[in-house]
Amino acid sequence: MSRLKELRIYVDKKINKIEDVDKRISATAHLYGVSLAAQMLAKKRGLDPELAAMAGMLHDMYAYKTGSYEDHAHLGADLANTILGKLELTTTEETDIICSAIYHHDDKASVDSPMDELLKDADVLDHCFKDSSKPVKEKEQKRYDALCKELGL
Ligand SMILES: [Fe+2]
Ligand SMILES: [Fe+2]
Secondary structure (H helix, E strand, C coil): CCHHHHHHHHHHHHHCCCCCHHHHHHHHHHHHHHHHHHHHHHHHHCCCHHHHHHHHHHCCHHHHHHCCCCCHHHHHHHHHHHHHHHHCCCCHHHHHHHHHHHHHCCCCCCCCCHHHHHHHHHHHHHHHHCCCCCCCCHHHHHHHHHHHHHHCC
């Protein structure tokens, strides 16, 4: 079994504990959507698609676990570190790359490392394309425009 699949089984188990059906479906759709977008961007940008996908699967787990988005990126990096330590799927260096991306993913206005930027962009792609009839959020417009240009959309 691939390590991405192993991680997804773990995430699925945790997300399936959310009682509210709509929240459960929305959480699953978002994590898998960001994970897919992250893999595509990684392939485009010459980064590691597997690590990108794993970061996508874990990036909002803290918010789903606690029901709070308060500082969820920073606290989520700690949670991801604990999960990856428990699952033993990644090297220390890989864990650091994933956790750094999660730590920075809510800082959409700043520019960080290539994998950090990739996760921010994958998050924006999922937000904007899960229902493209809705207007793009002001705080995501700049990244959305840059992504459309990069991807020729
Ligand atoms: Fe988030
Ligand atoms: Fe997200």
